[in-house]
Amino acid sequence: MPHQLKSLTANLVVSDVARSLVFYRDVLGFSVTATVPPEGGELVFAWVQSGDVSVMLNSRAAAAAEYPAFSDRPVGGTLTLFISVTGIRDAWAALEGRVKVVMPLEVKWYGMTEFAFEDPDGYTITFAERES
Numbered sequence: 001m002p003h004q005l006k007s008l009t010a011n012l013v014v015s016d017v018a019r020s021l022v023f024y025r026d027v028l029g030f031s032v033t034a035t036v037p038p039e040g041g042e043l044v045f046a047w048v049q050s051g052d053v054s055v056m057l058n059s060r061a062a063a064a065a066e067y068p069a070f071s072d073r074p075v076g077g078t079l080t081l082f083i084s085v086t087g088i089r090d091a092w093a094a095l096e097g098r099v100k101v102v103m104p105l106e107v108k109w110y111g112m113t114e115f116a117f118e119d120p121d122g123y124t125i126t127f128a129e130r131e132s
Contacts, residue, residue, distance in 0.1 A: 014075060
């Protein structure tokens, strides 16, 4: 293969960028990298990051302008974000009761300890840690 893949950033279509930004920043602890517009006005885009994990939040209208097929597709749905973390039990303790849990903290048969929850648009986020 003549090229190399370097990174992956989730680019989510959301129903309310400001609401999603609050969730990712204030509940999950992401830092805001950029917003459009940069100051004031209704947000149509936000980019958040935590460590090596980046998520872009796009309004439906802004996303559909670039990808017209998105205008008829539901927000949320079946996409899941699988994020490796350290301190899984601390993450669970910090988020339990603050998020809609869809899979409680459990050790999986393949050696990962995980839990999953939904963001405001129904995207499922799984936090996982391989424990030795």
